[in-house]
Amino acid sequence: MNAIVRTFRAPDPRTALDAVRSALGEEAIILKTREVGGFFGRKEIEITATHSGPGQPSSTGQSFDLETEVSALRRIVEQLRAEVRSSKAEPRIPTGRTSDALDPAAAAVMRRLVERGSEPAIAEELVRQAVRAAAGRGEREIAESLREGLRRRLAPALPPWQGEGRRVIALVGPPGVGKTTTIAKIAARALLESKLKVALVTVDTYRIGAREHIGRYGEIMGVPTHVARDQASLREAMAAVPEAQLVLIDTAGRSDPAALEAQAQLLKAAPEAEQHLVLSAATGGRELRAVVRRFKSRGVCRLIFTKLDEADGPAGLLSVATELTCPVSCVTDGQRVPDDVHPATSPLLVELVLGKGV
Ligand SMILES: Nc1nc2c(ncn2[C@@H]2O[C@H](COP(=O)(O)OP(=O)(O)OP(=O)(O)O)[C@@H](O)[C@H]2O)c(=O)[nH]1
Numbered sequence: 001m002n003a004i005v006r007t008f009r010a011p012d013p014r015t016a017l018d019a020v021r022s023a024l025g026e027e028a029i030i031l032k033t034r035e036v037g038g039f040f041g042r043k044e045i046e047i048t049a050t051h052s053g054p055g056q057p058s059s060t061g062q063s064f065d066l067e068t069e070v071s072a073l074r075r076i077v078e079q080l081r082a083e084v085r086s087s088k089a090e091p092r093i094p095t096g097r098t099s100d101a102l103d104p105a106a107a108a109v110m111r112r113l114v115e116r117g118s119e120p121a122i123a124e125e126l127v128r129q130a131v132r133a134a135a136g137r138g139e140r141e142i143a144e145s146l147r148e149g150l151r152r153r154l155a156p157a158l159p160p161w162q163g164e165g166r167r168v169i170a171l172v173g174p175p176g177v178g179k180t181t182t183i184a185k186i187a188a189r190a191l192l193e194s195k196l197k198v199a200l201v202t203v204d205t206y207r208i209g210a211r212e213h214i215g216r217y218g219e220i221m222g223v224p225t226h227v228a229r230d231q232a233s234l235r236e237a238m239a240a241v242p243e244a245q246l247v248l249i250d251t252a253g254r255s256d257p258a259a260l261e262a263q264a265q266l267l268k269a270a271p272e273a274e275q276h277l278v279l280s281a282a283t284g285g286r287e288l289r290a291v292v293r294r295f296k297s298r299g300v301c302r303l304i305f306t307k308l309d310e311a312d313g314p315a316g317l318l319s320v321a322t323e324l325t326c327p328v329s330c331v332t333d334g335q336r337v338p339d340d341v342h343p344a345t346s347p348l349l350v351e352l353v354l355g356k357g358v
């Protein structure tokens with residue numbers, strides 16, 4: 001068989017391979033690769049290739065040198081690895097807004113956010129904003145600018161067990177996020193730490209055992225507990241505890257819009273109530289955003305993040321912050337009452353999103 005055998009030289013493996021392909025096509029078969037001395041002693045890559053079958057490589061008259069072959073192949077592999085690494089360092093995540101790649105420093109910050117569970121498009125948006133506001137183009141400056149942005153978006157609020165005058169707080173949110181447990185924790189902190197007079201009210205007449213659940217906590221702590229089924233009984237319950245400095249209203253965990261609307265109507269009987277939206281930090285960013293959308297038009301003024309102990313990188317909180325700019329009144333990180341509730345502080349909230357050391 002009369003195969004065409006040709007030799008190509010280039011300063012680097014990628015260029016040599018391109019030359020092989022453009023001369024012999026995609027079907028080119030590499031017979032031999034080696035590193036050779038080029039002009040002015042610079043190393044070059046030499047590839048011997050054919051386009052119609054290997055034939056007899058020795059017919060090229062070139063001797064086979066295993067060592068140079070191996071070292072040339074190693075260079076090819078190294079170069080390809082470096083290309084893969086740099087393509088990872090500059091993620092191009094389509095947002096539909098821009099196709100500009102991020103600088104490596106900004107891309108590194110973004111990658112960290114995504115690794116911690118942030119939605120890529122949100123992470124990119126925030127990092128781009130941070131880059132615009134940053135004092136410099138290094139990773140440190142961008143991270144600092146991002147921290148500043150986060151401090152604004154996820155601001156801390158006074159914990160529910162602190163404050164002047166009477167506070168009425170309703171905990172609302174989806175099922176099972178820890179509303180009732182958090183009410184017990186807050187009530188205990190208010191009693192023990194702030195020495196407040198506390199009363200509990202539940203409007204959860206939906207879930208079996210809900211009444212007994214909160215009633216048991218009330219009993220243990222020695223605070224009155226009232227059940228309200230409708231607007232009239234909620235008004236009565238509020239009037240029954242005029243001396244309470246902190247009234248905590250437990251609500252049913254509901255997701256469907258009709259049930260949410262009914263509960264929102266019921267809460268209108270306690271117009272002084274601040275609504276704190278309880279969200280589990282162990283929930284994904286997209287789900288969190290969907291929950292926030294359902295609740296945000298219903299008078300929510302504070303956020304509470306629970307289950308930090310179960311969250312694997314709670315950067316999903318960012319998704320909440322992009323949907324609703326609302327201060328965070330406290331966070332919880334375990335089932336123990338009352339130990340596992342904490343005031344939200346700026347450093348804590350920023351660390352939850354970015355992790356330590358960013
Ligand atoms: N790991 C962990 N578990 C928690 C935390 N807060 C609450 N829980 C647990 O979550 C489960 C549900 O808590 P509940 O307080 O009943 O939740 P809820 O929002 O009142 O639930 P519904 O009334 O059914 O909507 C319980 O097993 C709690 O012990 C927390 O911060 N971390």
Ligand SMILES: [Mg+2]
Pocket residue numbers: 179180181204210250251253
């Ligand atoms: Mg409950």
